[in-house]
Amino acid sequence: MGSSVSSKPSLPDSSARFRHHLPPNDLRRPLVNEISQQLVNGLALGAVYALIAIGYTMVYGVLRFINFAHGDVFMLGSFAGYYLAPRVAQWFPLPGWAGWTLVMVLSMVICAAIGILIELLAYRPLRDRPKLTVLITAIGVSLLIEYTCQHKAVFGASQKAFPDLLPAGVFKLGGLSFNTTQFVVLGVTVVLLAALTFIVKKTRIGMAMRAVSHNASAASLMGISNTFIISFTFGLGSALAGAGGILYGMTYTGIDPLMGVNVGLKAFVAAVLGGIGNLPGAALGGMVLGVVETFAGGMSGVSTYRDGIAFAILIIILIFKPTGLLGSKQIEKV
Template sequence: MELFLNELANGLFVGAFFALVAVGYSMVYGILRLINFAHGDFFMVAAFVSYTILGAVAVGHVHMVWFTVIWVGLLVMLLTGLLAVLANRLIYHPMRRAALLSLMIAALGLSQVLENGVLNIPSWGSAFLTYPVTSPANGFNVGQSHFTWFQLIIVVISGLLSLGVYLLVSRTLLGKAMRAVSEDRIAAALMGINVDLVIAVVFFIGGALAGAAAVMTGVYYGQINYLMGWTVGLEAFTAAVLGGIGNIGGAVLGGVVLGIAQSVGTGWFGAEWALVVTFVVLVLLLWLRPTGILGERVARRM
């Protein structure tokens, strides 16, 4: 029971990362119907950029280290958001009229470019790099399980960011415009909505969330690698579909469910079967509930 509780909690932390990346996936999908395969690599690039910035500024600021991490985190969120907007402007925007599959192949191409770009930068390369700041081990006990404060912080930050995006989409005028563009882009444009701006904002939010997830991942796991975006992207994408793609609450829920399924599955079958467990859960869930956990638009043709 203790072990199970531990795995459950662990799944929650992993799920918090998945959720943040999944929200970005899901929002871009919701508005463009594009599976943005490069999204996981935005996350990876963010991890490397934050690694370099933190490495340059965090040294010697022992007392101020958490303050530094926070402002670097915000800066990286901004930069990653801009990277996503740039990718949209340079690649996806000119291809707006192309078939979706062409767009997806271009996204795969971008993913290759980002991964191999990082690989070819001398100070980054292919090795596992040790993140300059690591999370402290002190925390609290529940029963016999030990949790660190940082794990709690991850869940809180992820929750707040997701909640913020949810409120933005559901309560503000901008959010209304997003939903309108997602529903029918042409009609939205005819109603005077600046579609390009809305799409750019969606990319920015997705990128920024991936940036936040990247900094937290770096601090939590303590090391980064140029292929890290790939796995996380894959799992975040699965999480987004699991929860009902195009749906922000669904992406968060999907992330948490996937995290827990992976963690518990790993506990039962061993780490090497984690991926299999993930996808078996996914297939079963989609079979039982074809639109994802929270998917609403059931029979709509996309």
């Protein structure tokens, strides 16, 4: 895997070791190519943000609170892939793509189970409590996962190298060139978003989710089990975060137990940017944020402020358009 590291775009992380790094021949390419390449990098980062942002938005839709621990579920997805990949290769000697698919699906299942478990243990006892109580609990859950995972008996605090799951390669599409990872990241995101849209729009359970999100008490009067729908929503959102974790690991190779903090917060910003509670909005917000961050990271003079950009966007959007790009206004009733 060592050879492919240099072509991977920079981490959305403040550590100087992973500053923006392109292969030397990229430096000689014309500006247009440079811009379009940055666009591809930005979209690949944005895809990961989008997958996580959807989890925030869905949970906000049904429970009206920010699941702070969602970023850590994303981290657990990465680590699930890290530990599963060698075992899957050992136990099921499948060709590259099939093995990769199996790792991906298993990690998503594990994350879904963790998400459902978090809701069951920490949030369900607080269903009728003030929102702030639940928020504080969510921060507690987040820290519990982070610090338990950092313990040397679990994952350890040091950074780990995500295994190379797929053969390296370059795809050309129009004037853009994608490496395998970027191609897979964007492809998987599109497939998952399509599947999610299908579930939410076309299935009975999706209809129930929309009903609970619209008016939980009316939905329960219609015979919908709120408890089941909330569990299902956590499972679905966490599975997407798990997929995001695998894709992130494939893109940036370095994973550690605190990676969910920054990425999770930025994905939350993406959800707010798109309009919280709005699924296409979360996807759009993720893409926009990924592209903006990547371009800012490539500009000299701005790049060191990269980690602050997402929060600046958040504050600006909350002041000028708190409903987000695609959100609709909600009237607060007394």
